Amino acid sequence: xAGILVVEDNNTIRMMYVAALQGLGLTVLEAxxxxxxxxxxxxxxxxxxxxxDLRLPGEPGQTLIPYIRxxxxxxxxxxxxxxAAADLEPEVLALGANLFIRKPLDMPALLQHxxxxxx
Numbered sequence: 001x002a003g004i005l006v007v008e009d010n011n012t013i014r015m016m017y018v019a020a021l022q023g024l025g026l027t028v029l030e031a032x033x034x035x036x037x038x039x040x041x042x043x044x045x046x047x048x049x050x051x052x053d054l055r056l057p058g059e060p061g062q063t064l065i066p067y068i069r070x071x072x073x074x075x076x077x078x079x080x081x082x083x084a085a086a087d088l089e090p091e092v093l094a095l096g097a098n099l100f101i102r103k104p105l106d107m108p109a110l111l112q113h114x115x116x117x118x119x
Contacts, residue, residue, distance in 0.1 A: 003027035004114070005047040007037045007064065008082075009056050017051060020107050021114070034059035034067075041072060049078040049118060051110075054085055054092070062088065065095040078117045082110070 004021055008014040009032045021028045029047055031037040033056055040047070041064075050068065054061040061081070068074050079097045081089075082105055089100040099113060 003029060003045075003047045004049045004051060005029045005031060005037060005040055006051045007031045007034070007056065007061060008051070008053045009033065010053075013053075016107070020111060024111060024115070026114075033057055034061065034064050037064055038067060041068060041074075041077075046072075046074070047077070049080065049114065051114075052079060052081050052097070054081060054083040054088060062092050062095060065092060065097055069096040080110075080113065080117070 004026055006014055006017045006028060008017065014030055018028045018030060029040050031040055035058065052061045052064060065079055068077050068079060080099045080101060081092045081097045082101045082103055084103040086102055092100055098117060101110060
């Protein structure tokens with residue numbers, strides 16, 4: 001497993017994440033929906049870290065967490081949830097997310113969390 005999967009439907013926010021992560025020399029994959037993310041996560045070279053928005057078109061982002069943990073059986077995949085819906089923090093942590101960060105994001109802090117969690 002390698003790289004980072006950014007699951008975010010807002011093009012501007014997703015492009016900001018991708019540019020910052022690529023600036024660290026990381027390989028970044030992008031998805032706008034849970035279905036797109038599932039396709040990328042099922043690949044043999046699946047990402048080791050997922051940066052996940054919750055409010056996505058179609059299926060909500062939190063459904064991806066049990067998919068990663070139980071269906072794909074990937075307990076080592078790091079899942080960072082980034083959302084303005086602070087009331088959902090306990091739910092996503094209980095589902096198995098490693099970290100919940102509130103939007104709007106502090107990009108330097110996010111990058112530090114990613115570097116720490118990937119170490």
